[in-house]
Amino acid sequence: MFKKNDPDLKVILATDCGSTTTKAILIEKIGDEYRQTYRGEAPTTVEAPFEDVTKGVLNSINEIEDLSGRTFLDGETIIHPYNPDSNTGCDIYISTSSAGGGLQMMVAGVVKEMTAESAERAALGAGAIVMDVLAVNDKRLPHERIERIRVLRPDMILLAGGTDGGDVSKVVEMGEQITAADPKPRLGISYQLPIIFAGNVKARDEIIKTMGDTFSLTICSNIRPTLEHENPWEARGKIQDLFEEHVMAQAPGYNKLIEWCSAPIMPTPAAVGLIIRTIAQMEGINVIGVDIGGATTDVFSYFMVEGEGLFNRSVSANLGMSYSVSNVMAEAGMDNVMRWASFDIEEEDLRNRIKNKMIRPTTIPHLLSELIIEQGLAREALRLAFQQHKELATGLKGVQQQRDIADAFNQESSGATLIKMMQLDLLVGSGGVLSHAPRRSQAMMMMIDAFQPEGTTRMAVDSIFMMPHLGVLTEVHDKAATEVFSKDCIIYTGTCFAPSGAMRPGEKAISYVLELETGEILEGEMNFGEIKLIPYGLNDEGLPLRGTATINPARSLDMGEGRGRQTKTEIYGGVVGIVIDCRGRPIKFAKEQQARVKQVESWTQAFDAYPPLKGGV
Amino acid sequence: MAHAYTPGLRVTRQAEITKERILPLKGEVLVKVGDAVTADTIVAKTELPGNVRIVNVMGMLGCEASEVPEMMVKQPGDKVAKDEIFAEAEPLLPFLKFMSPKVKSPIDGTVEKASEITGQVILREPPQPVVVKAYIDGEIIDVIPDEGVVVKTTATFIQGIFGVGGETNGVIAIAVDGPGEELKPEHIKPEHKGKIVVGGSYVNIETINKGIDVGVAGIISAGMGDQDLRELLGYDLGVAITGHEDLGLSIVTTEGFGRIEMAHRTFALLKEREGLQASISGATQIRAGVIRPEIIIPLTGDLLAAEDEIRVAAKDGVKSGNPVRIIREPNFGKLGKVKRLIPELMTMESETKVRVMEVTLQDGTDFIVPRANVEIIED
Numbered sequence: 002m003f004k005k006n007d008p009d010l011k012v013i014l015a016t017d018c019g020s021t022t023t024k025a026i027l028i029e030k031i032g033d034e035y036r037q038t039y040r041g042e043a044p045t046t047v048e049a050p051f052e053d054v055t056k057g058v059l060n061s062i063n064e065i066e067d068l069s070g071r072t073f074l075d076g077e078t079i080i081h082p083y084n085p086d087s088n089t090g091c092d093i094y095i096s097t098s099s100a101g102g103g104l105q106m107m108v109a110g111v112v113k114e115m116t117a118e119s120a121e122r123a124a125l126g127a128g129a130i131v132m133d134v135l136a137v138n139d140k141r142l143p144h145e146r147i148e149r150i151r152v153l154r155p156d157m158i159l160l161a162g163g164t165d166g167g168d169v170s171k172v173v174e175m176g177e178q179i180t181a182a183d184p185k186p187r188l189g190i191s192y193q194l195p196i197i198f199a200g201n202v203k204a205r206d207e208i209i210k211t212m213g214d215t216f217s218l219t220i221c222s223n224i225r226p227t228l229e230h231e232n233p234w235e236a237r238g239k240i241q242d243l244f245e246e247h248v249m250a251q252a253p254g255y256n257k258l259i260e261w262c263s264a265p266i267m268p269t270p271a272a273v274g275l276i277i278r279t280i281a282q283m284e285g286i287n288v289i290g291v292d293i294g295g296a297t298t299d300v301f302s303y304f305m306v307e308g309e310g311l312f313n314r315s316v317s318a319n320l321g322m323s324y325s326v327s328n329v330m331a332e333a334g335m336d337n338v339m340r341w342a343s344f345d346i347e348e349e350d351l352r353n354r355i356k357n358k359m360i361r362p363t364t365i366p367h368l369l370s371e372l373i374i375e376q377g378l379a380r381e382a383l384r385l386a387f388q389q390h391k392e393l394a395t396g397l398k399g400v401q402q403q404r405d406i407a408d409a410f411n412q413e414s415s416g417a418t419l420i421k422m423m424q425l426d427l428l429v430g431s432g433g434v435l436s437h438a439p440r441r442s443q444a445m446m447m448m449i450d451a452f453q454p455e456g457t458t459r460m461a462v463d464s465i466f467m468m469p470h471l472g473v474l475t476e477v478h479d480k481a482a483t484e485v486f487s488k489d490c491i492i493y494t495g496t497c498f499a500p501s502g503a504m505r506p507g508e509k510a511i512s513y514v515l516e517l518e519t520g521e522i523l524e525g526e527m528n529f530g531e532i533k534l535i536p537y538g539l540n541d542e543g544l545p546l547r548g549t550a551t552i553n554p555a556r557s558l559d560m561g562e563g564r565g566r567q568t569k570t571e572i573y574g575g576v577v578g579i580v581i582d583c584r585g586r587p588i589k590f591a592k593e594q595q596a597r598v599k600q601v602e603s604w605t606q607a608f609d610a611y612p613p614l615k616g617g618v
Numbered sequence: 619m620a621h622a623y624t625p626g627l628r629v630t631r632q633a634e635i636t637k638e639r640i641l642p643l644k645g646e647v648l649v650k651v652g653d654a655v656t657a658d659t660i661v662a663k664t665e666l667p668g669n670v671r672i673v674n675v676m677g678m679l680g681c682e683a684s685e686v687p688e689m690m691v692k693q694p695g696d697k698v699a700k701d702e703i704f705a706e707a708e709p710l711l712p713f714l715k716f717m718s719p720k721v722k723s724p725i726d727g728t729v730e731k732a733s734e735i736t737g738q739v740i741l742r743e744p745p746q747p748v749v750v751k752a753y754i755d756g757e758i759i760d761v762i763p764d765e766g767v768v769v770k771t772t773a774t775f776i777q778g779i780f781g782v783g784g785e786t787n788g789v790i791a792i793a794v795d796g797p798g799e800e801l802k803p804e805h806i807k808p809e810h811k812g813k814i815v816v817g818g819s820y821v822n823i824e825t826i827n828k829g830i831d832v833g834v835a836g837i838i839s840a841g842m843g844d845q846d847l848r849e850l851l852g853y854d855l856g857v858a859i860t861g862h863e864d865l866g867l868s869i870v871t872t873e874g875f876g877r878i879e880m881a882h883r884t885f886a887l888l889k890e891r892e893g894l895q896a897s898i899s900g901a902t903q904i905r906a907g908v909i910r911p912e913i914i915i916p917l918t919g920d921l922l923a924a925e926d927e928i929r930v931a932a933k934d935g936v937k938s939g940n941p942v943r944i945i946r947e948p949n950f951g952k953l954g955k956v957k958r959l960i961p962e963l964m965t966m967e968s969e970t971k972v973r974v975m976e977v978t979l980q981d982g983t984d985f986i987v988p989r990a991n992v993e994i995i996e997d
Contacts, residue, residue: 044990067961143672170683174736181670181730181740185643207735319857324904328856352844353875354947359858360780360874360904364946364991365970371947372968439969612969 006478012083013481014065014073014091015470016058017269018045018098018258021295021323021362022433023054025061026467027069027091028474028485035481037489040465041065044363045100046254053254054100055261079261095477096262097469098255099269099294104128104244107155109135109179110225111162111171115397116200119225120161122313122393123199123233127240128268129157130297130318135178137171143178150182157243158184158194159236160208161224163201172200176211183215193217195243199224199236219243231397244268264477270299270316272472273431276486277301278312279475286426289452291383292468293432295323295362298382300390304419311419313394317386322434323362326378330355333381340590341377341450343601344370344614369614372439376447379434383451391418422455422586423501423561429491431463442534442608445494445577453586455501456561457550457570460577464492493545495537495575499582500558503589506530510555510583515572517548529555530600532607533581537574546574558585577608627777627872627910627993629884632923635773635914636759639750640766642666647761655752657787657897661767662750668743671725676737678721679707683737690732690739698723698741705732705739753785754897755916772922774891774915776872776884778838781900781911782851782860783868787814788835790915792892794818797885800877801839803828810834814896814913816888820877821869823849830866836898838888838913840873840880841951847875861901861909868900870911873943878951881943881995891915936994942977946991953995954979960986 013028013035023046027039041064046057055077062073072089073080080090106129110117113136121134132153135146150158158179162172179196186194196216198208205220212218221235259266267275270292277290281303290301298320303312319328330338335348351374358364358375366372395418430436430448438444444462454460467490474482500511510529516522517537527533540546553567554560560568572579584604591597605611645664649655676683692704701722709718723741730740756771791813793805801817803825811833817825821839823846829837848854851863872884896915903909936942940956954977963971964986972988979985 144670147670147672170736173733174738177731177733177736177738177740178670178672181672181742183667325857327854327858331854331856349843349845350876356780356844356847356855356875357946357950360902361945361993362904365972365988366946366968367966367970367988367991368947369968372970437970439971615967 005476006480010092010478010481011085012091013474013478014062014079014094015467015474016061016094016096017272017466017469018054018057018096018100019269019294020099020297020321021045023057023061024466024470025058025065026465026470027065028481030481034488035478035484037465037467037485039065039069040467041068053257054098055254055257058096058258058261093263093477094261095264095470095473096258097267097269097272097473098258099296100255104240104268105130105132105156106159106240107131107133107135107150107153108159109161109175110200111137111168111175113139115228116161116163116225118395119231119233119397120159120199120236122231123161123224123236124159124240125314125316125393126233126274126312127237128244128270128314128316129240130316132318135175137175147178147182150179150184154184154186155194156186157197157240159197159199159240161198161200161236163204163223164228165202165223165226167201167203169201169204169207172204173207173211176204176208180212180215195219197221197236197239197243229397241268241271264473267469267473267476269294269469270314272469273299274301274312274314275472275475276468277429278303280427280429280486280491281312282310284427287424288427288429289387289420289425290429290468291386291431291435291448291452293379293382293386293430293434294321295433296321296325298386298432300386302390302394302420304394304421304424306396306419311394313390313419315386315390315393317382317389320382320386322375322379322382322432323358325359325382326362327355327359329378329382329385332385333378337381338374338377340597341380341601342373343598343605344373346370346374369611373611373614375434376438376443380447380451383447387452391420394419422453422458423559425454425456425458427459427461428452428454429461429463431466431468433466436463436466440610441492441494442577443610445497445580446605446608446610449497449499449580449582450588453499453588454497455499455559455586456568458497458499459573460494460497460575461491462494464490488543493539493573493575494577495545495579496571496573497580497582498550498552498560498570499580499584499586500552500554500560501586502554502558502564503585504529504555504557508555510558511560511581512553513581514551515548515579516550517572518546527581527583529583529585531583532604533583534578534608535581536578537572538576538578539574546572548572548574550579580608627779628775629777629881629887629995630775631887632772632917633775634770635754635756635775636768636770637753637756638762638766638768639753640762641750642748644764645748647763647765647767649758649761649767651758651761653758654756655758655769656755657751657753657895659752660749661752661758661769662765664748665745666748668727668745670730671727671741671743673721673724673739673741674737675705675721675732675739679705679719681707681737684734686737686739687732687734690729692729694729694731696729698727698729700724700726704729704741751785753787753899754914755895771914771916773917774887774913776887776913778870778872778900778902778911778913779874780858780860780902781868781870781898782847782863782902783836783865783900784861784863785897785899785901786835786868787895787897789813790816790888790892790894790896792816792889797840797880797882801825801837806832806834808832814838814898816885816892818885819879822846826850826867826869834867836868836870836900838870838872838898840871841876841878842869842871844875858902858904861899861903863900868898870898870900870913873951874945876951879953881953883995888913894921936975936989936992941995942992943995944977944979944985944987944991945993946988949979949985949987952979954985956992957984959989
């Protein structure tokens with residue numbers, strides 16, 4: 002058995018059982034450092050005829066065996082420990098999982114914008130999908146709320162409400178309504194629905210009296226003990242414990258998987274969140290990370306606010322690239338999806354193709370036109386998910402703010418979003434559509450189009466989708482996780498310079514001087530509406546080439562120092578390069594169809610994003 | 619690499635099918651092990667608690683929350699009729715009782731709780747009966763006390779790829795000449811009322827509506843269009859979770875969206891079973907705990923094959939010679955046989971590097987396709 006951070010650890014097998022595919026990676030100690038060497042992938046096998054999540058795990062490891070020419074399996078058993086003589090087996094096996102449909106929760110509080118919102122953030126932070134947020138002021142009548150609870154059948158309910166020592170009756174009223182609804186768990190009828198109470202401490206006795214007999218009630222500390230303070234930690238921990246016990250265990254074969262693993266299986270979003278937070282803290286920067294999966298899209302952010310690092314996660318439960326792809330189309334609309342493509346397609350044909358992807362989620366685009374459509378859908382899924390994230394990652398609402406004379410003109414209210422694009426340092430993308438885009442420039446372009454970063458932003462992608470694996474690895478071996486992360490996982494694509502604001506297309510937007518580490522000095526001007534890619538890569542050690550940029554925006558544009566003010570900033574090269582994006586924020590499309598097609602073509606050509614479209618649509 | 623793992627749907631001539639029939643909450647099981655049941659036999663029943671009404675008695679009587687229990691004319695557990703007074707304020711003087719404020723019940727039901735914390739009274743409507751039917755003709759082989767039963771049958775079993783509408787049953791009626799023919803409104807006849815109508819490559823909204831008008835129990839088709847689905851449902855289906863729709867009939871598609879010839883084996887099997895009673899369900903759930911729509915045609919007597927023909931689809935993965943269907947453009951819907959599995963990664967037109975196989979299509983042409991873009995069809 003290996004201890005945490007054991008220096009003798011040589012071979013690590015890790016899998017992520019996603020809702021669509023199971024991804025296995027092999028990590029080996031080569032000389033003194035840990036490197037990721039092989040990767041295998043197979044459909045997740047919750048579907049008949051397999052109905053056993055471990056089959057997908059074995060299939061993905063099987064692929065690693067094929068590619069490496071080594072043996073890791075003895076029948077349906079993973080060989081432990083690594084045998085250096087025969088070069089077989091591994092020292093440890095670890096896994097993350099989002100199979101099982103995730104944790105579906107309802108949350109309730111007293112005031113929608115305060116305790117209910119705090120409860121929502123706590124549930125999301127724990128990796129849950131929030132099906133509905135109930136509050137006394139949610140503009141629904143009590144019987145409507147009760148009906149809703151009964152219909153949705155959540156896996157768990159988090160009830161918050163009241164600051165400590167404050168009013169008791171309103172949170173008890175919410176407890177009474179949940180009890181009256183008497184919801185039954187989604188999975189299995191023989192166990193009591195778990196309810197976590199994280200509200201006013203003074204209401205505990207009444208809540209126990211009201212709900213204790215009907216539910217499996219867990220009491221924890223108040224999520225919002227005062228208006229000015231949010232305390233989600235204990236509630237998050239309780240949610241994750243109950244997630245392990247009640248939900249993941251429902252995925253077929255999961256109990257076997259637990260036995261195989263050398264460390265507890267971590268929910269995929271929790272593992273990715275851990276990695277994003279680690280990057281931000283290590284480098285002392287503001288980071289946004291996104292993981293776009295088959296069923297859901299998770300957005301993570303870490304922003305320094307008044308000296309404190311605030312981490313937020315949002316999950317858009319029905320925005321994804323396979324199971325949920327049809328919902329992306331429904332939410333975004335066909336026009337928004339197809340505005341990114343330079344060709345037309347009949348609506349009926351497009352709708353049928355998207356539905357076929359939904360019902361057969363593991364298929365991959367063979368034709369270039371199908372890839373372009375999928376990447377258009379990805380942009381819209383990312384855009385919508387980010388919009389939801391911004392609405393959730395806010396300061397606490399209802400907090401009285403002290404303003405001095407300097408703030409007199411700052412009309413920002415409490416509860417404004419914490420996401421300031423101009424202050425974002427690094428944008429990291431993960432998930433199949435980004436990590437496996439045939440050209441890295443496609444991934445960078447999708448992220449710029451969807452997130453529309455402003456000012457100076459470094460961009461990166463997860464090389465082959467291994468952030469979840471490394472997230473769980475940090476719990477077992479810090480050195481291995483950190484080394485593989487910096488050497489094999491994160492691929493810096495480059496830097497995006499993008500002034501915010503708008504002006505007429507064709508007018509001079511910026512002039513720039515780029516002083517590169519190579520000694521080169523590049524000077525130029527760009528007009529509004531243009532986008533340019535300047536290849537600028539990595540040095541001999543594989544690290545981004547550096548440099549300095551001086552950018553003079555036009556009077557109506559801002560590069561970070563204010564409208565029209567010169568901005569000096571750092572350049573980081575990457576596998577794609579430096580992007581200067583003068584399309585303005587938000588990006589505006591030409592209204593006329595032909596002009597739009599020309600516009601999109603010029604953008605994709607600037608990025609060298611696609612080969613010429615030869616075949617049919 | 620000798621084989622690859624590829625998803626496939628079951629199309630089985632004869633299989634032993636068991637179905638758990640479970641109540642949404644505990645109740646009474648009405649049958650016992652060994653009982654023969656038909657699809658419509660009620661095997662278990664229970665009562666769902668009635669809907670709830672919350673009445674703000676504190677506000678209506680102008681009293682404190684803690685005083686509400688004292689104001690109750692009816693106590694928790696008591697029945698109450700619509701417009702019946704269930705709470706009344708104490709008058710200052712007894713002879714002024716007729717003037718004291720009173721609260722009438724908005725529903726027929728029972729008083730559930732009078733809260734001294736919130737001052738609200740919870741009234742509950744009478745319980746709603748819920749029954750679970752056997753769904754398939756067969757035999758009860760297990761009883762789960764208070765929860766439900768397991769029914770077993772030997773049947774032809776066909777899994778669809780997508781469906782809408784819940785469980786239903788009826789006699790199989792073939793309405794088209796072949797697996798490539800579209801099911802059109804004129805194919806639906808009055809005699810199809812209560813039956814499961816089998817079409818070929820496609821069914822559109824006009825035909826579905828004709829089926830609903832005639833009272834058809836279900837439609838089986840290879841494909842349908844998403845625009846028609848939207849019109850049928852009245853909304854754009856975002857996530858593939860279906861089965862709860864109340865459409866007047868259930869639909870099972872066997873191949874997907876668009877015009878696609880039904881797999882010959884599927885069509886031939888349905889044709890062979892024409893005139894037999896079938897149970898179908900359109901319920902589809904593609905995320906966690908996958909549910910695919912299904913067609914179950916119980917077999918009895920002479921129809922039971924002498925030998926056990928039960929097969930399990932694709933458990934060993936796809937191998938050279940296996941019949942497959944292409945499930946993504948180009949050549950979407952076409953059938954062929956695996957010629958060889960190519961171990962090296964190959965670059966497709968989209969520049970995606972993937973593991974591939976070579977498939978000989980029915981017209982004799984060879985086609986290299988990503989392994990992920992084929993589906994095994996049971997031999």
